[in-house]
Each structure stands twice: as structure tokens, then as C-alpha cells.
Amino acid sequence: MDAVAVRQPEMAHEPHPRESFIRHYIFSIDHKMIGKQYFLTTMFMALVGGAMAMLMRAHLGWPDNGVLSPEQYLQAVTMHGTIMIFFFLTVMLTGGLGNLLIPLMIGARDMAFPFLNMISYWTFVPGVITILLSYFVPGGPAGNGWTAYAPLSAVPAAEGGAGLGQTLWIIAILFVVISSLFGSLNFLTTVINLRTRGMSMGRLPLTIWGAFVTAVLALLSFPVLMAALGLLLLDRLAGTSFFEASNLIIGGAASTHQGGDALLWQHLFWFFGHPEVYILILTPMGVVSDIISTFSRKPIFGYKAMVLSLAAIGFLSFLVWGHHMFVSGMHPLLGAAFMGSTIIIAIPSAIKTFNWCTTLWHGRIHFTTAMLFAIGFVSVFVTGGLSGIFLAIAPVDLYLHDTYFIVAHFHFVMASASLFAILAGTYYWFPKFFGRMMNETLGKIHFALTFLGIYGTFYPMHFIGLHSNDRRLYETTAYPFLSHTGPVDVFVSLSAFLLGFAQLFFIANFLWSLKYGPVAGDNPWHANGLEWTTTTPPPHGNWEGALPAVYRWPYDYSVPGARDDYVPQTVQAIPLVAAAGAGGGEA
Amino acid sequence: MAAVGTHEAEQTAASRWAGGRSPFDVGWGKLMMWLFLMSDALTFSGMLVGLWTLRLGSPTWPDRAHIMNIRLVGVMTAILICSSTTMALSVYETRRGARRRAVWFLTATILAGFAFAALQATEWTHFILDGARLNTNPWGVPAFSFTFFIITGYHGLHVVGGCVYLWAMAHRIAKGLSGAGGLEVAGLYWGFVDLVWVFIWPSIYLL
Numbered sequence A: 001m002d003a004v005a006v007r008q009p010e011m012a013h014e015p016h017p018r019e020s021f022i023r024h025y026i027f028s029i030d031h032k033m034i035g036k037q038y039f040l041t042t043m044f045m046a047l048v049g050g051a052m053a054m055l056m057r058a059h060l061g062w063p064d065n066g067v068l069s070p071e072q073y074l075q076a077v078t079m080h081g082t083i084m085i086f087f088f089l090t091v092m093l094t095g096g097l098g099n100l101l102i103p104l105m106i107g108a109r110d111m112a113f114p115f116l117n118m119i120s121y122w123t124f125v126p127g128v129i130t131i132l133l134s135y136f137v138p139g140g141p142a143g144n145g146w147t148a149y150a151p152l153s154a155v156p157a158a159e160g161g162a163g164l165g166q167t168l169w170i171i172a173i174l175f176v177v178i179s180s181l182f183g184s185l186n187f188l189t190t191v192i193n194l195r196t197r198g199m200s201m202g203r204l205p206l207t208i209w210g211a212f213v214t215a216v217l218a219l220l221s222f223p224v225l226m227a228a229l230g231l232l233l234l235d236r237l238a239g240t241s242f243f244e245a246s247n248l249i250i251g252g253a254a255s256t257h258q259g260g261d262a263l264l265w266q267h268l269f270w271f272f273g274h275p276e277v278y279i280l281i282l283t284p285m286g287v288v289s290d291i292i293s294t295f296s297r298k299p300i301f302g303y304k305a306m307v308l309s310l311a312a313i314g315f316l317s318f319l320v321w322g323h324h325m326f327v328s329g330m331h332p333l334l335g336a337a338f339m340g341s342t343i344i345i346a347i348p349s350a351i352k353t354f355n356w357c358t359t360l361w362h363g364r365i366h367f368t369t370a371m372l373f374a375i376g377f378v379s380v381f382v383t384g385g386l387s388g389i390f391l392a393i394a395p396v397d398l399y400l401h402d403t404y405f406i407v408a409h410f411h412f413v414m415a416s417a418s419l420f421a422i423l424a425g426t427y428y429w430f431p432k433f434f435g436r437m438m439n440e441t442l443g444k445i446h447f448a449l450t451f452l453g454i455y456g457t458f459y460p461m462h463f464i465g466l467h468s469n470d471r472r473l474y475e476t477t478a479y480p481f482l483s484h485t486g487p488v489d490v491f492v493s494l495s496a497f498l499l500g501f502a503q504l505f506f507i508a509n510f511l512w513s514l515k516y517g518p519v520a521g522d523n524p525w526h527a528n529g530l531e532w533t534t535t536t537p538p539p540h541g542n543w544e545g546a547l548p549a550v551y552r553w554p555y556d557y558s559v560p561g562a563r564d565d566y567v568p569q570t571v572q573a574i575p576l577v578a579a580a581g582a583g584g585g586e587a
Numbered sequence B: 001m002a003a004v005g006t007h008e009a010e011q012t013a014a015s016r017w018a019g020g021r022s023p024f025d026v027g028w029g030k031l032m033m034w035l036f037l038m039s040d041a042l043t044f045s046g047m048l049v050g051l052w053t054l055r056l057g058s059p060t061w062p063d064r065a066h067i068m069n070i071r072l073v074g075v076m077t078a079i080l081i082c083s084s085t086t087m088a089l090s091v092y093e094t095r096r097g098a099r100r101r102a103v104w105f106l107t108a109t110i111l112a113g114f115a116f117a118a119l120q121a122t123e124w125t126h127f128i129l130d131g132a133r134l135n136t137n138p139w140g141v142p143a144f145s146f147t148f149f150i151i152t153g154y155h156g157l158h159v160v161g162g163c164v165y166l167w168a169m170a171h172r173i174a175k176g177l178s179g180a181g182g183l184e185v186a187g188l189y190w191g192f193v194d195l196v197w198v199f200i201w202p203s204i205y206l207l
């Protein structure tokens, strides 16, 4: 009974003696290499997106200096949002962390279909190239916001960047969408079919649950965006007019397009868009749960509630899209329904927050950098979640819609929270994948500056927003009612620069540790997950010899009477400190 | 008192989802096809929602019975539905090991697919000769023609793509490279293309 041979479809995982450079580094089908490719590509995109943010703040802090022209400003806003959401967070969490972690945490040799995994990355790359290319076409890149509202996005003559730039934008996003669809097919199949012996769904680490629900959301929401983008492209190139209403006047002349509906775009977009924002937070929620449990040396509190609330959020996220459209003139009853569903979705989010706090409660907390970022995640998530409740109330939202209050809301609850989880995850798993520890001192400086930078940048935006500063306004000085917010904008800009500067510590730390970090053992954090039971870095096929069998959930920390304060998932009988008495077991 | 170690408990609670096996007893290919079809269904839904939004928002909508050959479309539909039967028969014959017969049924399915596409092309030709374009048409409701072209076109691409897929499968079955499992996955796809048409047909021609 003891020597459990795990049966898994073996997929040619005999160690390859020597792979060519191209097979190994470029067209690799090993999930770890693909994960690293995604990780580095999206990190690079984060730098591009971050540079856009710096430009925006350079303009908004000192609007009279003319750092950016109005068109350039709108293009910077658009490209910042587009790149951060589609090319950094979405793909980093799925392609990057998902690829790196899923097979290792469930005990699989690789993804279910490694070749499709490789195709998925190489579908993402043309998207990256296309979006970067759009900077160099006449008129520049798209300037219509990451939501690409019609009819502005449907009319090539609308403004600078609405020409070829907008077309390339659509094509680039289509690449990302298709690549993500391939990815989620692989992730779902892998988690369903390839869990190792004993790794029941009820023993999955929450990171994997997060990635799993994320893949479901991506599978069901991205195709709708794909349809919408396809129709938009046809509107622009082929003369259909799905999104252009009749009798539009463009540049003084009546448009030839007839019979479309601009609100159709909003509905299709937000049907995707709201699940998308949860695509960007569910994996982070899982990552943070795992890190908080590890470094509190306590089991995660309320595992079942955590899983159920992930599922509930996933389900509800398809029913709330209308809260982005309260001002679109929808029927008040419909508005009320969306308001109700939106308030309900706050409940599972709150459950998770309480569970994190309860896990921390009375824990023996190790303040590693990863842990600091995880705790920081809870902080920014709560701050942003609370402003979400304001926005859920339709009459309040009529006033706050499209102001900086929204910008504050989603930068806390989504952007910062996701970023914190990604950074926490990087500090936490870096040793496993690169074999060395990251520097904790630099890490803590990075955390402190980032945390201050985030609050300094986004907290004051609530107040600017309450002053009715429109979120895409170029010329803030032109309106007397905004005259008080000028100094706040300066403060925000300075904080944003601090935030940008702080990331240099991360980059330096990352590069330095790759080469000079202390060598990490197999399990430097004394953590329980399966990924820590293999060698560091994991070999091709992830485990030498047979795949491990799993006997417990990954949260057996500080089991009373046990010899160590952690019990990895592969341990069958807990080694006890003394012979008699204490019993352990699964919580 | 919980015993140290949970192996016994696990034995009794051993379920389909306990790991080490596929809970639905299907390989990744079939599972992936199911998932892909779910997502593709949502792409079609997005388009059909687009059609109905524009249609309900339009003051008038042309009478299809006067413009299109509804009977021809009925024939197309019948052909497509019959092709699902030959597809199923082909899977059945492969499972029995009758590869030759399986390939014959597959060929029938492919021919039906091409017949459907050809009739669709005739439809398009008539429609275009009548003056329908992506941005205008003689009946004064542009959305009528562009939704028609885009939605039937996207479905038509699925049919033609499916024919290529089935052709490749026929080749593999004939050579003995694929078994009933692989063919069943292709059958799922073909059934889906059929099913989607059952939603497109009334939305565009009947209602």
C-alpha cells in the first residue's frame, strides 16, 4: 500500500540529454521555461506601461509645462491601461504564474498539452509586437481608453490614433485573447485530469483554485470580447456598422454607416470586462492565501469558505457588468438589479478578507518580503473594496462615474492588489525557479517604498474625484472648480515617481540575486506545497522518478505534537515529537 | 480521535476527484474539445446578441420570405442535421473496428458539409446580386445584410474548417493512426457546428 505508483499519462518526459538552444529557450514546450518566457515578457511590458504612467503624471502634476500634447496624453492613458491590463496583469497571472505553478503544485509532469502551451506563448508575442508597433504608425497609438468605447473606436477619422493605431490595437488584443483561450484550455484540462494521486480537489492549494476559477472566467468571457473585437474590426475595415448609430456627423459630414448601436459595444465589452477584473484578482487571492498561511505558520482559516467564495465571485462576476453602465441611460429597474448583484459580490470578497485576518491572528508571523507584500495586498484590497461599495450604489455612482474616484477604486482593488500579489509570489517562488534567494534587505526597502508610493499616489485621487475631476481630463487648470486640486496633483505625481523609483530596487534585486543570491535549498521557507518537495530548480518532468503521492492538504502548519512546524503534502504519517499522546492529522 | 495520517480515511473517501485519474474518464483531447466548444458557443452568442440588439432597435426589419429562398435554407438545414447522423455512424463503425465503413460514412459527412457550404454560397450570391452589401441593401435596413453576412459567414467558416478537420481524420482512420476516441472528439465539433446552426437558422431566416 505504501509504495504508491502514480499512474499518469506519460508524455515523453525522459530527460532529454541535450536540447538545442532553440528547442530549450525559444520554442520550449516545458511549462517552466514557457512560464519564464511569459514572466520576462510581461515584466518588460510592465516597464513600458509604467513609463506611460510616469509621462501622464509628469503632465498632470504640472499641466502648464506642456509635457504632452492633448492627443499624446490620451494615448499615454490608453496605452498605460491597455498594456497593464492585457499585456502585464492578465498574461503574467495566467501565462506566467499559472504556467510556472500549476503542474508543480498539483503534481503533474507538465501541462496536458505542452505543444499548445508553446503555441499560446507564440500567439502572445505577435500581440506584443503589434501593440508596440502601433507607436510608430502615422497618428500614433490608440487614444480611446482601454475600454475602446464606440463610436470613437469605430470611426477611423475620429482623432489622432483612431486610424491605424486603433486598428493595430484591436489586432493586438485579438492575439492576446486567442493566446489566453489556448492557455485556459490547457490550465483547466491540466487541473481536472492531471492531479497526482491523492491530490483531491479539496486538497488543492488556494493558488491553484484561484488559477482554476480564473481559467473558467477566461474561457467564458474572452470569447465574447473576441466577438466584439471582430465586429469592431469589421466596422472599421469592411463597412459594417455594428457599433455606429445612424446619422453620425463626423468632421461635418454625415457618416455612411447606418443602423448600429454604440451601447452594444459597452454591453459586450463589460460582459467581458467585469469577469476580466476578477481574472486579475482571483489568482492573487490564492497566492496571498498560501503565502499568509506559510509565514503565519498556521493553517489557512476557512479553506472551504475560501474555495466557495472564489467560486461565488466567479459566478457572480457574470451578472454585474451593468454597474459600469449606470450612466448609460439604462432602465432604472435594470440599474437596481445590477446594483443588487454588485452589492452581493462584495460579500464573498469580505469573507476572504476576514479569513486572511483570522489566519494572521495569533500566528507566529515571519515578516519576510513575500509576507509583507501579502499583508500589503490585504490592505490595498480592503481600501479599494470599500470604495467599490460606494460605486455599487447607482445614485452615488451617477456622481462619481468617470472621475478620479474610479481611478482610485480600481488601482487599489485591482492594480495594486494584483501587483502586490505578483511581487509577493516572485519573492516567494524565485528560489524554486532560479535556485537562489532574493535579497531580503533590498526587498524590504522595495516593499516600504512601494507601499508608501501606492497610498501616496492613489489615496488622494479619491478626493480629486469627489471634486468631479474627470478621469481623462487633459487640462485640469482650465476649470475654476478644480483650482483647489492642483497641489494634490503635484503630491500625487511625486508619489507616483517614488513608486516608479521603488521598482528599481526590485529589478536590481532580481538581477543581482539571479547570479549572486545565496543558494536556496529545496524548501527554504519550510512550506508544505508539492512544489517544495522536488529539487531546486525542478528537473524536466518536475520530479525525478515517480510522481509524489499526496496525503494531506498543504496547510498543516504547527500541527500540535508534530516534530516540525510544517508537514509537507507528501508526508503520510506525521513525525511526532514524543512517542505518546498527541495526535495530528488533517485539520 | 483522528488517526495520525489520513490514508485510511482517504481510502474510504476515494472518489473520482481524488487525483491520479481523470474524473470524467476522458483524455485531455476530449475534455479540451468540450471546453473549447463552450467558449466558441459564447463567441456565437456574442454575435447573436449583436444581431438581436440591432434588430429590436430597428424600426423595421425586411420580410425574409420575400427576399430569401426559405425552402433552400430548409434543405441546407436538413443536410446538416443528416450529416450529424453519418458522423455518429462513422464513430460507431470505428469503434466496431470497421474502418472501411467508417471512412465511407466520414466521406458522406464531408460531402454533406460541402453541400451545405455550396448552398450557402448560392444564397450569398443571390443576396449580393439583389444588391445586398455589408453597408447597404435595397431594403433600407443595413443591419439586416451585415448581420446576415457576418454570422452566416462565421458559421460557414466553421463548416469548411470542419470539413478539413474531418478529411484529416478520415485519412488518419484509414491509415489506422487514430481510433474511435479521436474521431469522437471530431464528432463533438461537428455536432456543435450543427447545433449552432439550429440557433442561427431561426434568428436569421424564420423569426
Ligand code: HEM
Residues within 6 Å of the ligand: A147, A277, A278, A280, A281, A323, A324, A342, A343, A345, A346, A349, A384, A385, A386, A388, A389, A390, A391, A392, A393, A397, A400, A401, A402, A406, A409, A410, A413, A414, A415
Ligand atoms: C467590493 C466589491 C466591488 C464593488 C462593489 C465594485 C464596484 C464597482 C463599480 C460600481 C464600478 C463602476 C464605476 C464607474 O465606472 O462608475 C467599478 C469599477 C471598476 N472596478 Fe470595481 N468593485 C468591486 C471590486 C473590484 C475588484 C475586486 C476589482 C478588480 C480586481 C475591480 C475593478 C474595477 C475596475 C477595473 C473598474 C473600472 C473600470 C473602468 O471604467 O476602467 N473592482 N467597480
Ligand SMILES: [Cu+2]
Residues within 6 Å of the ligand: A273, A274, A277, A320, A321, A323, A324
Ligand atoms: Cu465591474
